[in-house]
Amino acid sequence: MKINKCLDCNIKSVAAQYLSEDELTHLQNQCASVDFKPGEVIFKQGALSSNIIYIKRGLVKLHIQGPHREQIIKITKSPKYLGIPTTIHEKINQYSATALEPTSVCFIDIETFKNFIYNNGKFAYEIVVDLCQNELKTFKQCVNRTQKQIKGRVAEAILFFSNDIYNNDEFILPLTREEFANLTDTSRESVCKTLNEFHVDKIIELDSKKIKILNRKLLETISEKG
Amino acid sequence: MKINKCLDCNIKSVAAQYLSEDELTHLQNQCASVDFKPGEVIFKQGALSSNIIYIKRGLVKLHIQGPHREQIIKITKSPKYLGIPTTIHEKINQYSATALEPTSVCFIDIETFKNFIYNNGKFAYEIVVDLCQNELKTFKQCVNRTQKQIKGRVAEAILFFSNDIYNNDEFILPLTREEFANLTDTSRESVCKTLNEFHVDKIIELDSKKIKILNRKLLETISEKG
DNA sequence: AAATAAATGTGAAATATCTTACATTTTTAC
DNA sequence: GTAAAAATGTAAGATATTTCACATTTATTT
Structure with missing residues (x-):
């Protein structure tokens, strides 16, 4: 310290x-x-x-x-x-x-x-802005989580890491499958199944924690349609 | 105006x-x-x-x-x-x-x-406090919505109206069944079924939109256990 | 390097919930 | 006051997802 x-x-x-x-x-x-x-x-x-x-x-x-x-x-x-x-x-x-x-x-x-x-x-105003944007994000996330089914939620999470965290089509998932399930509100097993399905369908390349987006358009469609 | x-x-x-x-x-x-x-x-x-x-x-x-x-x-x-x-x-x-x-x-x-x-x-600080409490509530609500099953969510919603809105065991639900479903993330039919189930089990008294809590303890248990 | 623990993958059965379909009641509009 | 529209209730079949059970791989510890 x-x-x-x-x-x-x-x-x-x-x-x-x-x-x-x-x-x-x-x-x-x-x-x-x-x-x-x-x-x-x-x-x-x-x-x-x-x-x-x-x-x-x-x-x-x-x-x-x-x-x-x-x-x-x-x-x-x-x-x-x-x-x-x-x-x-x-x-x-x-x-x-x-x-x-x-x-x-x-x-x-x-x-x-x-x-x-x-x-x-000015400090106070920036803190207010930050809190407001948090709340908006939380609202959207809550709607997504409760309305989409698994494929949509997993697709959304992959796009989140790609767009918002790593700014890259390829990244190392910083979560275990268990944690990924806790993020997408599902079970570990369902996450495994869904990721492998995306892999088989050539939407992503998957090597344990390494993910590479191959078909972004389709992934976005799946994420939006849920 | x-x-x-x-x-x-x-x-x-x-x-x-x-x-x-x-x-x-x-x-x-x-x-x-x-x-x-x-x-x-x-x-x-x-x-x-x-x-x-x-x-x-x-x-x-x-x-x-x-x-x-x-x-x-x-x-x-x-x-x-x-x-x-x-x-x-x-x-x-x-x-x-x-x-x-x-x-x-x-x-x-x-x-x-x-x-x-x-x-x-002082005004700014109170706004910050308000926004913070909103976010905490939204978090909790999101966890509840995604983890509990229908009975738990409906029980929670009834307790919300009783405790937070009307401060009364008896109240007129200000929502249609459809809206109640939009609040509890389920279908209109499931809301009907669940409310009637609670009625049959003598947990609530139900007369269209009038709800009276008969067994608060049990309702709380259902809400918590989900 | 071997042994143990943790993480992952996969299929089949169990279950919660939704959807569909229709009957009935209540509200709103004319 | 009657007709139309909206809201509500209920059952059965369809479906998404979870749970269970176990095999396999990967990491960690000694």
Whole structure:
């Protein structure tokens, strides 16, 4: 755990770009940078929430323990604030965050963060915008998850990694089949079957965790039609 | 459409309670109060978004047109801001809002609202808190919807109306069976069957739209176990 | 390097839910 | 007040998905 130099940080959030030199100096004293390996828990559902997390580098899953299984509610990469909803106005974390790839995060003191909202309107506005876009994404995701059937949900997840995370037709899936099932709201077995079906139909190339999109058009159609 | 007197308004939002007299005077000139009957659309998915909505009185459903059916993503009663996510930083409404009961709302000019966030830290903070709590609720709801089976989801919806909307064991369901299905992510027929099952099992009393909870404990168990 | 644990693949049976089809009731419009 | 439209109820067959059971591969530990 080392103290980070916020003033010189070149991976600031949009909101933090509106902080003054004085505010950044203050942040520097109330903020710690920590590294996580894949699989390591950043914060845990049920634990006391005390810091806002800022992902500087890496990939993280947010997950909730549901009545029947673990559910991945969101996968998010840097740069991004994490856990604002579960820290502001909540004593206990309502969900967990776990690193999927080597990840560096800043732990920001909640009072410092609150004071920025109180005293810096541009910072506050950017945080509001970020929260709003989160909610819109969550709505859409919820509609997708509940209305599409498995093929559509798996296709959507593949496109998500390709478009939103790796910007590449080819990527290494950062999840086990079990986790992929928790993301697509289905069973491990159904994920295996569906991925292999896509493989047989030459929609994707599949070599354990390596996925390459071969027929993007068709994948998009499957994702949209559900 | 009449101009509302914000200064004298006794159903201000928590955030608006932090507005100064000057700010309220300004709001008064940039804000219009409108009444809606049940079934009337307040704003529509796909239309240009231009105002923040504040529900002064009534009950509203937020709904999205999904790939296969209409989905009710949220039911919310006064006092509450609506459509912040779909108005801030978005040009087009990402979802619709429709009145379920006689409803009065204020249309607040987006620039006025933005300026309050920029210039009034306490107002901004309350908006952030509200958005955070929305996101947490949406997460939980999404987990419930995707993991529970029909009985659990219907039980949950009945408890929602009883606990969160009407604060009463007995209430008139403000939805058709079709809408109830759109809320619980199932078909109209399955809703009918499940409600009648609960009725036969003496968990609820059911007379078309009138519902009375007879066995709350059991209903809660069904809701939790899914 | 061997042994153990974890992850993955695959088919068949079990099950929840949807769809279809139609009867009945309630609401709305003229 | 009657006709038309919308909403509701109910059963049976169709279907998507899960669960179970087990084989196989890959990773981890000693």
